[in-house]
Amino acid sequence: MKKTFILTTALTGFAFAANAAEVTVMSWGGAYTKSQVEAYHKPFTASTGITVNSVDSSNPAQPIKAQVEAGNVTVDVADVEFSDAVRLCDEGLLEEIDTSMLPSAPDGTPAADDFIDGALQDCAVANIVWSTVFAYNTANVTGTPTTIADFFDTTKFPGKRGLRKSAKATLEMALMADGVKAADVYAMMDTAEGIDRAFAKLDSIKSDIVWWEAGAQPPQLLADGEVVMSTAYNGRIFNAAIAESQPLEVVWDGQILDFDLFVIPKGAPNKEEAMKFISFSTSTTALAAQASYISYGPARKSSGALVGKYSDGKTDMAPHMPTAAANLGNALVNNFEFWVDHDAELNERFNAWLAS
Amino acid sequence: MADLTTNVAIDNHLTTADGKPLKAALAAAQARNKRRAFFLVLPLLAFILITFIVPIGQMLMRSIDSPGFILQTDVITKEETPLMVNLGLWFKDNPQGTEPDEAAYTALVSDLIALKKTRAQGQAGTRINYELAGSRSLFTSGARKAAKLKPPYKEAMIKLNKKWENPKLWQVMRSASSRYTGSFYLAAVDRTRDANGDIVRVEENRRVYVNLFVRTLRLSLLITFLTFILAYPVAHLLATLPMRKSNMLMILVLLPFWTSLLVRTTSWMILLQSQGVLNDAMVGLGLLDDANRIQLMYNEFGTVIAMTHILLPFMILPLYSVMRPINPSYVRAARSLGATSWTAFRRIYFPQTVPGIGAGALLVFILSVGYYITPALVGGADGTLISNLIAFHMLSSLNWSLAAALASLLLGGILILYWLYDRLVGIDNLKLG
Numbered sequence: 001m002k003k004t005f006i007l008t009t010a011l012t013g014f015a016f017a018a019n020a021a022e023v024t025v026m027s028w029g030g031a032y033t034k035s036q037v038e039a040y041h042k043p044f045t046a047s048t049g050i051t052v053n054s055v056d057s058s059n060p061a062q063p064i065k066a067q068v069e070a071g072n073v074t075v076d077v078a079d080v081e082f083s084d085a086v087r088l089c090d091e092g093l094l095e096e097i098d099t100s101m102l103p104s105a106p107d108g109t110p111a112a113d114d115f116i117d118g119a120l121q122d123c124a125v126a127n128i129v130w131s132t133v134f135a136y137n138t139a140n141v142t143g144t145p146t147t148i149a150d151f152f153d154t155t156k157f158p159g160k161r162g163l164r165k166s167a168k169a170t171l172e173m174a175l176m177a178d179g180v181k182a183a184d185v186y187a188m189m190d191t192a193e194g195i196d197r198a199f200a201k202l203d204s205i206k207s208d209i210v211w212w213e214a215g216a217q218p219p220q221l222l223a224d225g226e227v228v229m230s231t232a233y234n235g236r237i238f239n240a241a242i243a244e245s246q247p248l249e250v251v252w253d254g255q256i257l258d259f260d261l262f263v264i265p266k267g268a269p270n271k272e273e274a275m276k277f278i279s280f281s282t283s284t285t286a287l288a289a290q291a292s293y294i295s296y297g298p299a300r301k302s303s304g305a306l307v308g309k310y311s312d313g314k315t316d317m318a319p320h321m322p323t324a325a326a327n328l329g330n331a332l333v334n335n336f337e338f339w340v341d342h343d344a345e346l347n348e349r350f351n352a353w354l355a356s
Numbered sequence: 357m358a359d360l361t362t363n364v365a366i367d368n369h370l371t372t373a374d375g376k377p378l379k380a381a382l383a384a385a386q387a388r389n390k391r392r393a394f395f396l397v398l399p400l401l402a403f404i405l406i407t408f409i410v411p412i413g414q415m416l417m418r419s420i421d422s423p424g425f426i427l428q429t430d431v432i433t434k435e436e437t438p439l440m441v442n443l444g445l446w447f448k449d450n451p452q453g454t455e456p457d458e459a460a461y462t463a464l465v466s467d468l469i470a471l472k473k474t475r476a477q478g479q480a481g482t483r484i485n486y487e488l489a490g491s492r493s494l495f496t497s498g499a500r501k502a503a504k505l506k507p508p509y510k511e512a513m514i515k516l517n518k519k520w521e522n523p524k525l526w527q528v529m530r531s532a533s534s535r536y537t538g539s540f541y542l543a544a545v546d547r548t549r550d551a552n553g554d555i556v557r558v559e560e561n562r563r564v565y566v567n568l569f570v571r572t573l574r575l576s577l578l579i580t581f582l583t584f585i586l587a588y589p590v591a592h593l594l595a596t597l598p599m600r601k602s603n604m605l606m607i608l609v610l611l612p613f614w615t616s617l618l619v620r621t622t623s624w625m626i627l628l629q630s631q632g633v634l635n636d637a638m639v640g641l642g643l644l645d646d647a648n649r650i651q652l653m654y655n656e657f658g659t660v661i662a663m664t665h666i667l668l669p670f671m672i673l674p675l676y677s678v679m680r681p682i683n684p685s686y687v688r689a690a691r692s693l694g695a696t697s698w699t700a701f702r703r704i705y706f707p708q709t710v711p712g713i714g715a716g717a718l719l720v721f722i723l724s725v726g727y728y729i730t731p732a733l734v735g736g737a738d739g740t741l742i743s744n745l746i747a748f749h750m751l752s753s754l755n756w757s758l759a760a761a762l763a764s765l766l767l768g769g770i771l772i773l774y775w776l777y778d779r780l781v782g783i784d785n786l787k788l789g
Contacts, residue, residue, distance in 0.1 A: 062751040068431050087754065090478020090492070092431060160630070166752075199561075210654055211736055225631050266431050337493055344753045345489030345562075351745060352564035354737040355571070 022051040023273040026063075027079040029056030030216035031239035035293030036079070038311070040281035043289070048280070050273050058214040061088060064265045068093045073267045076274035079127070082118075083168070083339040085261045089123035090340075095264040095271060096123050103283045105302035114284070118336075119299040124261035125282050128296035131255040131322035131331070132169040135237040136229040137222045138247040148254025148330070151229055152177040152201060154208050162221045162230025165211035167350035168339055169256050172332055173231065174201035176254040182332040189338065195346070199353055211354075222248055238295035238320050242310060250320075252327035258334040259299065295320035416767075419540050419760035424483030425532035428476040439476050440467045444533045452553050456526050461509040464520075468502035471495070486755055487528045487539055487548070494519050523551035540761035565745065565762065569769070572742045575660060576724040582664045583671040583720050584713065591675035591712075595682070606676075613669040621730045624662040628653035628734065654736025662730050667723055671716035678712030714781050722770060742766060 025041070027033045033056055041052040055075065057063060061084035067073045080088070088094050099120045102111035112120060119126035134151045145157055152174070154161075163170055172185050178201045180188050188194035202209075210227050212218055218232035219240035234250060241248040262282070264274045280286060287298035288306035295317060298304065307317050318324055322331075370378040423429075426444060428437040442463035450460070471477040481495030494517055505512040513520045527549060531537055542548055542555060546563040550556050557563065590609070594602045612620060627633045630649040638644040652658060682705065690700040728743040735744070742762060749759035777783065 059752070065754050065756075066750070071431075087478075087482070090482055090496075091754065092428070092475075092479060206737075209737070224629070226629055341485065341490045341493045344486060344755060347748070347753060348564065349562050351748065352562050352567075355564050355567055355740065 021049060021270075021273060022053060023076045023270050023277050024053040024055060024074060025077045025079070025277065026055040026057055026060040026075045028060065028215050029058070030214075031236055031243070031294055032215065032233070032296075035235070035290055035296075036281075038293050039290035040277070040286055043286065044277055044280045048276060050276065052277065059084075061085075064088055064093055064263075065091070068266050071267065073265050073269060075265055076268040076270045077277055078263050078265060079260050080124070080263055082126075082259045082261065082334060082336040083343060085121060085124040085263050086336055086340050087343070088263065089121065093266055094123035095266055095268065097125055097264065097275070097278065099125065101275070102279050105284050105300065107302065109302065111300075114300050114302050116299055116301065119259060119261075121261065124263045125278055126259040126261045126299035127282050127287060128260050128290065128299060129257055129323055130260055130296045131234045131257045132164070132173075132231055133234045133237070133250050133252060133255045133322070134173075134229055134231045135218070135222060135248050135250045137225065138249050140225055140228045145229065145251055146253060147251070148173055148177045149179070151231075151251070151254075152205055154205055157228065159228030160208050160210050160226065161205055162210050162212050162218050162227040162232075164231055165213050165354075167346040168343070169231065169334070170202065170350070171195070171198040171346065172256055172334075173254055174198040176330070176332065177201060182254075182330055185332055186335045186338050189342075195349070199349075202353070219244075219246065219248065222246070234320075234322050235294040235296045242312070242315055242320075252322075253330050254332070255322060255327065255330075256332045256334055257322055260296075291317055291321070295322075297321045297323040415756075415760050416764045417760075418757050419764050420536050420538065422483060422486075422532075422537060422540065422757040423535050425480050425529070426535065428474055428479060437474055437476070439471060439474070439480055440529075440533065441470075443467050443529065447530050447533045452527075452530065456510075456521075458508055458510050460526075461513050461520075462507070465502050465505055465509045465513065468495070468499045472499040472502065483532055484525070484528055486758070487532070487543070488522075488525055490519070491525065491528075494525075527551050527553055540757045541765070543758055544761040544765055565742070568740070568742045568745060569765070572725060572766075573769075575656065575663075575741065576721050579660060579663050579667060579724045580671075580717050580721045582660070583668050584717060586664070587668055587671035587675055587716065588709075588713075591672050591679055594672070594676050595679035596684070609669055609672050612665075617666065617729060620666055621662055621733050624658070624665070625653060625734055628658055628661070653734050654739070656735075656739045658734040658736070659731045659739035659741075662734050663724055663727060666730060667720045670719045670723060674715040674719065675709065675712040678709050678715075682708050710781075714777070718774075718777060721773075725766065725770060 025036070027036055033054055037052075037054055041054060044050065045052055059080075060075075060078040061080040063075070064078060064080075065088070067075065085094075089096075099111060102115075102120075102125065104110050105114040115126065116129070134145075134148065136145055136157075140159065141157055143157065145151065150157055151161065171189060175185050175188055175194065175198045176182060178197060180194075180197075189198070210221060210230075212221060212230070215233045215236050218227075218230040219236050221227045222230055222232075222237075223240065223246050234255070237248050237250050240246040241250075262278045264271060264278070268274055281290075282299065284300055284302045285306065287300050288303040290296070291298050291303065291307045292309065292311050298307065307321070309315060310317055319326065321327070372378055372381045426439050428439055429435070443460070446460050446463045468477070471480055477495045477499035478492065481492035484491040484495065498513070498516065498520070501516060505516070519525060531539055531549065531553075539549065543558075544565050546558050546566050547555050548558050590605075594605055594609070596602075597605065625632070629635070630651060630653075632652075634652060635644065635649045639646050639649065644650065652661075686704050686708075687700050690704045691697065695703065725741075726743055727741060728747060731739055731741045732744050732747070735741070743766075746759045746762050746766075749755045749762070774783075
């Protein structure tokens with residue numbers, strides 16, 4: 001028995017040594033991770049021989065601080081939201097990324113010009129533009145909700161609503177539903193009255209809200225009939241509607257656009273491989289390929305032209321992108337600067353409001 | 357009396373074979389035994405110290421130690437760089453309440469320029485932001501522009517952003533300039549310091565922690581009571597049934613106990629959700645209208661139900677272990693002496709089970725006060741507990757100091773309750789098996 005143990009331990013050690021080149025990537029799970037595995041991980045391993053370990057979290061920004069402070073970093077690359085990327089970078093928890101080593105576009109445009117404004121940060125490189133939208137289950141809703149105001153109208157469209165358990169995006173949507181123009185939302189939220197107004201709007205549907213936390217929950221809640229409408233990450237709804245043929249419909253009015261960015265936690269065990277992974281995955285072709293697995297917009301301008309059909313070969317991706325012209329009618333771009341400043345304060349108030 | 361004195365006198369003269377006084381020899385032997393015993397528990401002691409006491413102590417230290425404004429620590433090399441040095445000196449020279457003058461602003465500007473060099477503006481801003489929202493960008497943009505400012509700096513800074521003259525900001529900077537602070541404990545009880553440094557309650561719509569502490573305490577007591585009500589008859593049955601049957605029943609108690617917590621919680625979600633088993637059954641039986649399904653989950657009710665079930669074995673097992681050895685002839689004797697069955701239970705049986713109740717109640721209560729995953733999953737908005745907010749500050753807001761302050765208040769509260777329990781019931785009266 002003891003001999004077997006020693007033998008297996010030795011063998012495992014040997015196996016690890018043989019596969020020394022590896023990189024651990026933490027992402028959001030579900031359909032999103034799947035799209036990254038197809039578009040980034042598999043081609044990356046094929047071209048470099050570096051194994052990619054995929055880990056999921058309901059928010060990959062969360063474990064970083066604990067890992068770095070404990071000096072036990074197990075993740076090499078994490079896929080995080082904009083305000084989290086800035087905050088973690090501020091706290092010195094991320095490696096700086098030299099964006100000059102990112103590949104240029106096929107036509108020679110340097111990466112710095114090819115990425116959308118704001119996509120390249122000191123410690124982060126954006127890979128996708130995603131958005132928080134609301135969606136409904138056509139089987140459970142009579143009539144057609146078309147505006148963000150309809151989401152908050154439980155007399156016209158009775159039934160439960162799903163919302164992300166976080167102040168971010170929730171408050172903005174409440175204000176837009178209350179008639180505030182997208183361009184004025186953040187100016188309004190910088191005032192006490194604006195915040196009061198947002199909470200007052202949320203109050204009007206408070207008893208009908210089911211709160212979700214992981215991105216995979218809303219499609220599930222909608223499909224189960226647990227809620228009739230829910231806010232969600234647009235790609236998750238796309239996946240449920242197209243790949244799983246659920247009767248779900250996205251309403252683009254009042255959508256909130258945001259970046260997801262790759263970051264490297266400080267002290268990552270495979271920093272070099274992580275850099276290679278990021279520069280490979282944010283190349284023009286990889287970003288375009290990712291967009292054929294899930295409806296998130298690529299963060300490079302040059303990838304746009306290459307986005308074609310969904311991997312089923314028949315669904316055109318363009319109209320499902322949050323950045324499609326038709327979907328930008330009443331859209332808000334998430335103001336990360338505002339959220340880095342007010343995250344703590346507004347979430348505190350949000351928690352107080354939830355608990356009252 | 358005289359005999360006794362003689363005995364002692366003789367004692368002093370007793371010696372061992374090699375001539376040492378007996379007393380000293382005994383003491384030496386005992387000390388040796390004690391040392392040996394200590395060496396035996398040493399591994400455990402070291403283990404507890406390294407894996408439990410030190411990390412918890414470090415974590416709790418953070419509740420008063422938050423040097424983000426005055427010290428930059430490299431996470432890898434642990435190298436420390438002092439920040440905001442000039443401003444710190446100004447605070448030292450000028451007492452609380454001094455109107456910030458030109459000298460103060462000059463110090464601030466030179467510190468901001470230094471911040472930019474060490475790239476610590478975000479960190480320093482974040483520390484101030486914990487107590488005064490909106491300050492982080494004030495520091496990042498201030499550090500960006502500070503080098504270009506010209507004296508008089510007071511005017512220049514205020515022109516840059518009016519927030520710089522906010523007296524509350526200066527108060528927070530002052531308090532953040534000393535390494536140790538009690539402000540996180542204040543925040544943890546919904547208090548803050550105003551611009552004059554006086555302690556005041558935070559605005560009504562931001563008061564959350566006291567409320568949640570009270571709710572946590574109330575729900576934990578309720579859950580403890582419910583588990584007691586449910587567990588007592590079950591434990592009695594287990595203890596009095598013939599061995600074979602009681603073993604069968606015991607399996608039914610232990611099986612869920614051995615099942616993963618997450619599995620049990622998700623099972624409750626399947627049962628309780630509005631399209632779930634319970635609601636479906638009631639609609640099917642015609643008790644409920646399809647449109648008016650009851651909300652059994654994502655509220656306090658769901659939390660109480662799921663936690664009561666999950667913690668039930670912690671009450672049943674200590675009760676069972678106490679009830680098992682109770683001799684049935686005591687109750688029989690009471691009955692034969694004319695006691696009613698109620699009196700026999702109340703005066704004879706029940707007092708013998710009190711140590712088990714104490715142990716079970718303490719276990720369930722302490723576990724439920726710190727419960728996290730079940731309220732997070734089934735609690736929704738009004739079923740969350742203080743532990744969920746601690747997790748929020750650990751994971752999302754990254755304000756570990758506040759999380760540590762909340763956690764130490766929770767720990768302190770439990771210790772007080774434990775002490776009370778000891779005074780009222782007596783901890784030696786506790787029996788786990």
